[in-house]
Amino acid sequence: MSSDVEIRKLARVLGAPPERFAYLRDVPVADLRLLRDQVTSALFDAHLGALERMAGASKLLPSPLLAKLAEKVFGPLLSARIAGLVDVSRGVDIAKRLSPGFLADVAAELDPRRAAGIIAGMPAPVVVRVARELARRQDWITIARFVDTLPEATIVASLEVIPEGALPRVAEMLDDPARVHYIEDLKAR
Structure with missing residues (x-):
């Protein structure tokens, strides 16, 4: 690299x-x-203390309301910061209610290491919709950041919506060059 x-x-x-x-x-x-x-x-x-309090308070509200608040009030940056602090099952439940465009915005702001459980628990169809949006935006950095976190089957499904010519751009952005072969092998299946 x-x-x-x-x-x-x-x-x-x-x-x-x-x-x-x-x-x-x-x-x-x-x-x-x-x-x-x-x-x-x-x-x-x-601002970890304040974010932890917000994540704790989120337990008091239903997931559909939190999804609306995330998109209309919190925005992608704050939502990304809080994502790693909420319970995994709750985070997945909220995230799958968000629009693909908003999830793509959150993904661009997210540190995948902090929300690995939520990312890994996302239903493949939701991830594919987000991957499609990120590919439309040509956001290869964000796509590459999730290769180490997503389950293999989800990566395979997502590769279907990423243009063939974009794979070298995604591969260039991977932190671990060995993962390039991993993606190539998955794409070949």
Whole structure:
């Protein structure tokens, strides 16, 4: 993986254009990945107490209402931050009620490591609809971030909605280059 790819991922986390970080091109890829992980942790942990209280309070409301609140009030960033703090079954129940477009927005803001249980528990048809939306947006970074978290059958189903020519772009964004062969093998099935 090139430093340019890691810089694009870091820029995504920070919500800034990749050009702003061009001065990092000579930094080793492993160091850029560590920086990205540290920045992600710092951003997700910045208001952890308040987010934990919100996640706790969410237990008091029915899932359909929380889904409406997520889309109309909380927005994708706050929803992504809270996702890793709610009970897995509850998180899945809420997420499957969200529109594919909103879920794609949340996925772009989400740290998959923090919501791995919810991601893995999502029904394949919901994930496929989100993958279709992300492919329409050409958001290869977000698609690649979920390869390590989704069940194999869900990845296979999602590959059907990702254009063949886009797979190299997705593969380029994978953190683990060995996963490229994994995706190629799944696609060949």
